[in-house]
Amino acid sequence: MKYLPLLLLIFQPALLFSQQRPLITERAETVKKNILLFDIGMEFLQDAVFAFSGLEGDLTRIGVVGVRFGAADNVEIQILGTIQNILSIKNRYDAPNTPNLDFSGNSTSDFGDFTMATKVLLKEEGNGWPALGTRFGFQMPNASNQNGLSNDETNFFSSFLLQKQFGRLQFFTELGLVVLGDPVSPGAQDDLFTYGFALMHSLNDQINLVVDAYGRVGAGGIGTEEQTRLRLGTQIKAAGLYWDVALLLGFRHTDPSSGLIVGVSKAFQLPFFGN
DSSP: OTTHHHHHHHTSOOOOOOOOTTOOSOOSSOOOTTEEEEEEEEEEEEEEEETTTTEEEEEEEEEEEEEEEEEETTEEEEEEEEEEEEEEEEEEOOOTTGGGOOOOSSEEEEOOOOEEEEEEEEEOOBTTBOEEEEEEEEEOOOSOGGGTSOOOOOEEEEEEEEEEEETTEEEEEEEEEEEEEOSSSTTOEEEEEEEEEEEEEESSSSEEEEEEEEEEEESOOTTSOOEEEEEEEEEEEETTEEEEEEEEEEOSTTSOSEEEEEEEEEEEEOTTSOO
């Protein structure tokens, strides 16, 4: 019985704020109607691999932005992307995209690819049932393969979302499919299964601890490899903003070995939209 106070503290009901960063696994709940959630951050990733271009090094992602708008009571519109990617090159090797590379020196940079998505809450959590939702969208080839940081392909994805709260603990699950354009074989595609399992623990009304395991598995190829990654971090509500910091660990040879992620989010009420 000596652990009873600890269990009561962990499972005590708490209001968890709806910040998405630094999680990759999406929650089933959507941003409230007429609310715009804007976030921006930076990522410092060690030993990033761009197999299609034959580049390896340390990747800095500046301006990792997200815009999430509550278009209806159960519909969220998302625009996600990176303003600038900078790779400090440690190693180069021959790869399918090597003849197309057009830069000099030991670094390369480019605009990041942007994603447009829609999330729909199908069922709210209640009566012992979890919240259920779906998410679908596409990633645009905004970056050029001449800089080596993009496959220059359009990718499509869809996923099923599940969310359940147990007092101060909240669980998120995302299972889906991504259709990746094969950069090596024109007109071909690689279909991979995507997954994400996240846990959030609310210490109090200002601080959450988060862990997120996510990736993709399947018959990928060069530039569309499998991924297995883990994020460990915290969310902090202070000064009217939502701050986040997380560590990243990669478990496959084409994943970054480690990384640091920082960011901030702000929710805005948009009064000029109708009720």
